[in-house]
Amino acid sequence: MTSPAKPPVITPYRRLDPKTQPPLLYEPYRASVERAPRKPLILLPQTLSEITGPVYGHGDIQATDNDLTRQHAGEPQGQRILVTGRVLDDAGRPVPHTLIEIWQANAAGRYIHKADRNAAPLDPNFSGTGRTLTDAQGHYRFVTIQPGAYPWGNHPNAWRPRHIHFSLFGTAFATRLVTQMYFQGDPLIPFDPLLNAIPEEKARERLICKFDPNLTEPDWALAYRFDVILRGREATPFEGQ
Amino acid sequence: MDYTPTPSQTVGPFFMIGFAGPLLISHIAAPGVPGERVKLVCTVFAGENQPVNDALIEIWQANAEGKYNHSGDPQEKPVDPSFLGFGRQGTDDLGVCVFHTIKPGRVPANDGSLQAPHLVVGVFTRGVLQRLPTRIYFAGDPANDSDPVLALVPAARRVTLLAQPVPGEPETWRFDVHLTGARETVFFDI
């Protein structure tokens, strides 16, 4: 067919340390026994397909999409909170203008989802979803309410610690991340198999936001800081073979 | 400062509330985008053919010229600003989701040869703590035989990466994802 082009210059994204990431199969998380692939992953040297990826423009996001307390006529129930932080790469460089999507339960621990059978009330003033873009320095900010803990069927008397789901794209297919943010001091944290699937304690702590009195807005909202680190690129490009 | 990347967590069962809206994309290519039209019917299974009704599939692809709509693609080829190349859908009660797109062109491999036409795919689901990266190739494409990524896969498992044409349904291709079981799909460590 077509003659070979000039080899593209590929600067791959650095690989992750398995001690800092959850494995696919973790028996205490029952659903992983049913669903986690058993065969080893095949190591794929990144190509142009993996070092590119979807990038969103400002047109896709409304200015108020980052305020989950103002999506309905009334105020949602619960403690108003700010969640702010930065998205950085693994060299500490900001990841600017990148999309963050979040979703969460309401103050009573109930999602506005047809499959959620938790016997807790819905809140007509809370949908629990938001999105924003980081600014030029990688900063983001959400206004929301403190989500409630909720029961799930994983093991007897299993409750998820309070958490907010985060989804980030970063700069490439290789940097895509879906994770969950937890709250400092939550008594359910030591019992949660999703968080405890991550081998290193230091890595688990990266998913726990920090209360920050300086960011708190007096008489209005508590504030928590949560930075997200995405994969960064190798120092040297890879050209040809 | 410690800048170790943030750990992944499962997308859980309720992600659709977060992804509903403008960024849930079934029509990757609008009518009029150049290229061979493809209707891609994806089904996700666990165990022995149990449909998974709470999986999320994301797709990233090049245009018909093999060029990505991204600043990291150095090829001197035009991009169509109306074609981003991204799709995202959740599976329904039968484990199915559908994308309307075009067959991508051939993208350069790292040695300057050309990869076979492929879509890169991320599968997310309750029960899996990380995204599962895979690829969709097109069964019967002669370029598959020389594709450097397919060559990394044991021959007997390559079939798990091939979309198959659906007989009697023009432009329609079927791609099954088996999370587990005898026909487990090949997933990549990228």
Ligand SMILES: [Fe+3]
């Ligand atoms: Fe949740």
